[in-house]
Every structure is written in C-alpha cells, then in structure tokens.
C-alpha cells in the first residue's frame with residue numbers, strides 16, 4: 650500500500666490535521682512543530698493529542714513527520730544560535746513524545762564559513778547531546794540542495810554525521826527529491842547512476 654500525505658498547518662492543533670488528512674485520503678502528513686520562520690510553539694493540548702491518537706489509530710495512519718523550524722541552525726558559527734538550536738531540539742523532542750513513535754525532520758544546517766568538516770562535527774555533537782536512549786522518535790537529517798554553505802547536499806556528508814552519532818537507531822535520513830535533484834543528483838534522467 651502507498652503511504653501518502655502532504656504538509657498540513659498545525660495552527661488548529663492535532664485533531665484538525667488528522668481530520669484534514671482523512672478527508673483527502675492521506676494516511677500520514679507533515680507539520681511544523683513551531684513557527685517555521687521563528688521559534689514560537691503552541692502549548693500542547695493533552696485532550697487534543699488524546700483525540701488525535703484515537704483518530705490516527707482508527708484510520709490506520711503510518712508514522713507522521715514533524716519538521717523543525719527553518720531558522721534552526723545547529724552548526725552556526727554563532728554560539729547563541731547553536732545554543733538556541735539545542736534548546737529547540739530538546740523541547741521539540743519532548744513534545745514529540747506526546748505522539749510516540751513518529752519522526753522529526755531537520756535541516757542539518759549551514760556552516761557559514763567554518764568549513765564542511767567543522768559543520769559536520771558540530772551537528773554530530775549536537776545530536777549526541779540531544780538524543781536520548783528513551784526517546785521513541787526517529788530524528789531525520791534532510792538531504793539539502795547545497796545553497797550557500799548548507800550541509801547535507803552530498804550523501805557522504807550525511808553518512809559522516811550519522812557515523813559519529815552514538816544512538817544510531819534514533820537517526821535516519823529524509824530524502825527530499827527536489828533538494829537532491831537541485832543538489833546535482835540527476836534522479837530525473839539518470840536514477841540508476843545516482844543509486
């Protein structure tokens with residue numbers, strides 16, 4: 650069976666997203682955990698979450714995908730930005746446990762002149778600080794197009810990050826087909842070569 654869904658607005662809460670997904674025949678969806686261009690998050694409404702879990706169970710949803718804000722940059726050159734990224738990460742992973750067993754996707758970040766190797770090292774270190782043995786969420790590194798100093802436009806970079814993560818069973822990769830094509834992997838005309 651094909652698992653399919655789209656991005657939905659989280660502004661009306663979990664139940665609203667589940668209902669919208671059911672309405673369009675989806676069995677999964679993606680949403681932002683907080684303002685994608687800022688950091689503000691709504692308080693978790695436990696009743697809303699409870700009803701949501703019932704709806705997705707009844708409708709046999711597969712894993713849902715939460716997306717971190719775009720402004721999160723775990724490998725920024727600015728310590729305040731890195732610290733904020735960690736804080737958001739920890740808070741989002743705590744929030745994710747209200748809907749256990751799902752996935753949290755983030756953009757690995759931009760090294761902003763520090764170099765790819767340094768960026769990769771900082772991202773792995775951040776993951777080692779925020780990932781917890783008891784979490785049920787899988788954290789996904791998204792493939793990027795490589796704009797500016799973005800890390801993650803080469804599969805090797807993502808592998809390098811994951812190789813340095815201690816809790817490997819807590820991490821995975823989100824393959825953004827638009828990004829990898831833009832990043833130079835010609836999956837349109839030459840998928841075999843990319844694979």
Ligand SMILES: [Zn+2]
Nearest residue numbers: 716755756791
């Ligand atoms: Zn993304």
